[in-house]
Amino acid sequence: MKRIIIIGAGPAGLAAAYELCRTKDSKLSISLFETDDQVGGISKTLQYKGYRFDLGGHRFYTKIQEIDQFYKSFLGKNLLKRKRLSRIYYEKKFYDYPLTFMNALTNLGFLRSVEIVLSWFYRQLNRYKMEKTFDKWISNRFGDKLFHLFFKSYTEKVWGISTSKLSSDWAAQRIQNFNLFRAVLGAILSLDTSDVKTIIRTFFYPKYGPGMLYEELQRYVEKKGVNVYMNHKVTGLKRTKNKVTHVLVKDIKKGIVTHIKADAIISTMPFNELISLLHPPEKLTTQVKSLRFRNFITVNLLLKKNPFPDQWVYVHEPDVKVGRIQNFRNWSPYMVKKGGGLTPVGMEYFCSEGDKMWKTTDAALISLAKEELARIGLAKEEDIREGFVYRVKNAYPIYNFDYDGTLKLSKKYASNFKNLFLCGRGGLFRYNNQDHSILTGFFAARSVFSTDRKHDVWSINENSEFLEEKL
Numbered sequence: 287m288k289r290i291i292i293i294g295a296g297p298a299g300l301a302a303a304y305e306l307c308r309t310k311d312s313k314l315s316i317s318l319f320e321t322d323d324q325v326g327g328i329s330k331t332l333q334y335k336g337y338r339f340d341l342g343g344h345r346f347y348t349k350i351q352e353i354d355q356f357y358k359s360f361l362g363k364n365l366l367k368r369k370r371l372s373r374i375y376y377e378k379k380f381y382d383y384p385l386t387f388m389n390a391l392t393n394l395g396f397l398r399s400v401e402i403v404l405s406w407f408y409r410q411l412n413r414y415k416m417e418k419t420f421d422k423w424i425s426n427r428f429g430d431k432l433f434h435l436f437f438k439s440y441t442e443k444v445w446g447i448s449t450s451k452l453s454s455d456w457a458a459q460r461i462q463n464f465n466l467f468r469a470v471l472g473a474i475l476s477l478d479t480s481d482v483k484t485i486i487r488t489f490f491y492p493k494y495g496p497g498m499l500y501e502e503l504q505r506y507v508e509k510k511g512v513n514v515y516m517n518h519k520v521t522g523l524k525r526t527k528n529k530v531t532h533v534l535v536k537d538i539k540k541g542i543v544t545h546i547k548a549d550a551i552i553s554t555m556p557f558n559e560l561i562s563l564l565h566p567p568e569k570l571t572t573q574v575k576s577l578r579f580r581n582f583i584t585v586n587l588l589l590k591k592n593p594f595p596d597q598w599v600y601v602h603e604p605d606v607k608v609g610r611i612q613n614f615r616n617w618s619p620y621m622v623k624k625g626g627g628l629t630p631v632g633m634e635y636f637c638s639e640g641d642k643m644w645k646t647t648d649a650a651l652i653s654l655a656k657e658e659l660a661r662i663g664l665a666k667e668e669d670i671r672e673g674f675v676y677r678v679k680n681a682y683p684i685y686n687f688d689y690d691g692t693l694k695l696s697k698k699y700a701s702n703f704k705n706l707f708l709c710g711r712g713g714l715f716r717y718n719n720q721d722h723s724i725l726t727g728f729f730a731a732r733s734v735f736s737t738d739r740k741h742d743v744w745s746i747n748e749n750s751e752f753l754e755e756k757l
């Protein structure tokens with residue numbers, strides 16, 4: 287009997303379990319441990335008084351045929367095609383998103399628009415030679431003026447560090463060959479190139495939110511014999527020089543820790559935490575602490591009527607703390623309680639563990655969200671009924687300007703353990719989407735049986751479209 291342990295029941299962990307079930311090897315014993323009491327990881331859907339909320343709206347989009355098939359096979363007709371509306375709020379004005387020429391020109395004013403174009407020309411003639419940091423990378427492509435107007439405040443809100451300390455990898459991964467010239471041309475001509483247009487106008491979304499897919503997947507793998515343990519956290523690993531032999535699992539409710547023998551481990555837990563559990567040499571123990579994640583908080587509110595038409599609004603405005611606002615009724619009408627007249631709205635606040643925002647009480651956060659929603663003008667305070675707060679740890683791997691070196695060293699160290707397979711967003715320390723996590727889960731599962739480890743999860747690229755179209 288081969289004992290396989292999967293850490294985490296997010297998209298990657300469940301995908302790995304699904305793929306292992308497909309091998310039809312009766313000599314497999316598969317156990318999946320999840321800290322939380324609900325599957326789906328960051329892609330879960332919460333329920334409150336019959337209303338549903340995502341942890342930030344999750345669009346379903348993929349260029350990978352295998353994942354497209356996978357989505358369709360589990361969701362079928364429940365994968366709704368939605369016409370989309372989203373805007374950017376900045377300097378007390380709403381910008382169409384993606385930008386449209388007249389709207390941007392009206393909001394920015396003629397003079398400022400000219401300044402943006404001139405600043406771009408200037409930067410084309412005087413490009414930064416070294417563009418390892420976010421600010422320089424963006425300025426080279428969009429000019430300094432646009433960088434300061436549109437990119438700086440929002441990016442610093444999301445990451446909590448200066449754009450001069452953020453690696454350009456994040457921008458390069460998500461934006462690729464886009465620049466001001468293409469953005470302006472696109473805004474004027476509504477350019478119809480590639481499949482970007484499709485996701486600009488419409489997107490796919492499960493009837494009851496993304497959590498629906500993962501709850502289905504949980505049922506599927508359990509039926510196939512996978513033991514899914516909720517409220518169980520992996521707290522330790524026992525290893526020899528090149529193998530992990532045991533996994534220490536804590537039953538959170540009972541407080542009991544069990545040592546479980548393992549032949550193979552598939553891990554989606556945060557990469558930095560996993561490396562620490564492997565007891566690396568002292569120097570790496572210190573270095574790996576610099577690989578950090580950004581957390582976020584969603585303040586979820588129930589509002590009278592349907593207060594605004596967008597699915598989501600990006601809040602670039604530095605005067606308010608909220609980063610993004612979601613209206614889940616507009617994502618899918620089934621996110622609303624049957625017969626219910628209220629609208630579920632999610633306000634996203636980016637923060638780090640232990641900082642002021644993270645430590646703010648739920649009641650104070652709800653007051654803040656109500657006040658900011660009203661200040662932005664998307665709802666009246668008296669129309670906001672009630673709400674709850676949800677804290678999300680390890681949501682965004684932070685690409686510090688020097689993260690890459692530490693990541694490489696840690697990857698090399700982890701690769702010494704021949705029966706340890708990493709996948710997923712936190713598992714690979716990669717800013718990604720669900721499709722990437724699912725595919726890496728498939729690859730990790732296939733690697734368990736591969737003698738030459740040819741399914742290299744690190745080589746799988748993320749989609750670039752989501753941010754590209756934002757611009």
Ligand SMILES: Cc1cc2nc3c(=O)[nH]c(=O)nc-3n(C[C@H](O)[C@H](O)[C@H](O)COP(=O)(O)OP(=O)(O)OC[C@H]3O[C@@H](n4cnc5c(N)ncnc54)[C@H](O)[C@@H]3O)c2cc1C
Binds near residue numbers: 320329712723
């Ligand atoms: C705000 C926001 C919006 C997003 N929007 C989109 C979108 O529109 N479309 C899209 O495709 N993607 C989107 N994503 C990305 C998507 O959420 C992730 O790609 C996906 O959830 C990653 O799946 P995962 O399984 O790799 O990791 P996770 O979802 O992080 O799951 C990891 C799981 O492991 C568990 N775990 C961690 N440590 C342990 C431990 N020690 N023991 C046991 N269990 C453990 C966690 O509790 C968690 O359930 C968005 C992400 C965010 C933050």
